[in-house]
Amino acid sequence: MIxxxxxxxxxxxxxxxxxxxxxxxEDGLLELDKVLNEGKISKSNxxxxxxxxxxxxxxxxxxxxxxxxxxxxxxxxxxxxxxxxCPRRFIKDYHYFTTxxxxxxxxxxxxxxxAVEQALILAEYQSSGRGRTGRKWxxxxxxxxxxxxxxxxxxxxxxxxxxxxxxxxxxxxxISNAKISWPNDIVCNGxxxxxxxxxxxxxxxxKYAVFSLGLNVFGDKNTIPASIKNATTMENEKLIDxxxxxxxxxxxxxxxxxxxxKIKDIxxxxxxxxxxxxxxIDRGRKIFWINSKGQKVHGKFINGCENGxxxxxxxxxxxxxxxxxxxxxxxxx
Numbered sequence: 001m002i003x004x005x006x007x008x009x010x011x012x013x014x015x016x017x018x019x020x021x022x023x024x025x026e027d028g029l030l031e032l033d034k035v036l037n038e039g040k041i042s043k044s045n046x047x048x049x050x051x052x053x054x055x056x057x058x059x060x061x062x063x064x065x066x067x068x069x070x071x072x073x074x075x076x077x078x079x080x081x082x083x084x085x086c087p088r089r090f091i092k093d094y095h096y097f098t099t100x101x102x103x104x105x106x107x108x109x110x111x112x113x114x115a116v117e118q119a120l121i122l123a124e125y126q127s128s129g130r131g132r133t134g135r136k137w138x139x140x141x142x143x144x145x146x147x148x149x150x151x152x153x154x155x156x157x158x159x160x161x162x163x164x165x166x167x168x169x170x171x172x173x174x175i176s177n178a179k180i181s182w183p184n185d186i187v188c189n190g191x192x193x194x195x196x197x198x199x200x201x202x203x204x205x206x207k208y209a210v211f212s213l214g215l216n217v218f219g220d221k222n223t224i225p226a227s228i229k230n231a232t233t234m235e236n237e238k239l240i241d242x243x244x245x246x247x248x249x250x251x252x253x254x255x256x257x258x259x260x261x262k263i264k265d266i267x268x269x270x271x272x273x274x275x276x277x278x279x280x281i282d283r284g285r286k287i288f289w290i291n292s293k294g295q296k297v298h299g300k301f302i303n304g305c306e307n308g309x310x311x312x313x314x315x316x317x318x319x320x321x322x323x324x325x326x327x328x329x330x331x332x333x
Contacts, residue, residue, distance in 0.1 A: 095110075107149075287299060
């Protein structure tokens with residue numbers, strides 16, 4: 001079953017049917033008895049479900065004790081939507097939050113405290129979203145994709161682990177029609193539209209990976225905070241198809257399917273690396289980074305490496321690799 005971690009409510013198939021009935025009507029006005037009879041739902045269960053829907057942001061009122069009037073809000077990635085868009089493999093371990101500190105941190109705690117093979121953690125808002133090297137990821141309520149996926153990767157060869165950050169960045173860029181700025185920024189027209197994060201955990205003899213995606217979906221240039229420089233959204237870049245009934249659900253499904261396929265193909269590292277490297281926008285750019293001695297070094301980005309590192313050239317024309325983990329203040333000049 002799907003479990004709503006926020007309100008401690010177990011979502012049922014009856015909820016789905018009821019939700020589709022009352023929030024799928026064109027005029028938003030339905031006869032109460034008709035809704036109950038068609039769904040074979042008791043009044044007590046109906047009001048229980050209705051209370052749950054309202055906590056998720058969908059408003060409704062009962063008129064003359066005979067009609068139900070609904071008020072739609074923008075589509076949200078609720079457990080109700082899960083039945084329609086989420087790959088079935090996650091149906092037994094799906095964690096939904098309206099607000100959470102970090103889906104990535106929650107995923108890591110889940111691995112430590114419970115037996116889990118694979119799980120999907122989803123949030124409408126993060127108060128302490130996490131980026132690379134502990135940096136914050138800012139988001140607005142209900143405006144983007146804030147998701148983490150837990151996968152048991154015990155079967156994976158250690159030699160392929162370096163491909164995981166490449167695989168997730170590639171999947172995120174492909175589904176958003178964007179490019180990649182090393183190591184894990186998803187960019188469109190030179191502006192950041194999202195970011196990815198991967199961490200590994202060992203529990204006994206098992207190995208786990210947590211894959212996290214933060215993607216800006218809704219918002220235009222007037223709603224993007226001025227404090228977040230060079231940020232954009234899929235809506236602002238006109239990357240949302242008007243045919244998508246629930247854009248965030250559609251995008252999330254595409255990402256989960258793409259990521260799953262990349263993980264399956266991880267042994268074909270040459271193909272994944274080549275696709276990832278072609279999407280990097282950084283080649284030839286002047287950059288600076290902080291080396292292991294804390295020194296600021298200027299140079300040029302040459303290429304991406306098969307282990308996920310960056311091949312760079314310093315001002316003395318010496319070429320060498322730098323890693324994302326060893327360069328916490330890495331940025332472009």
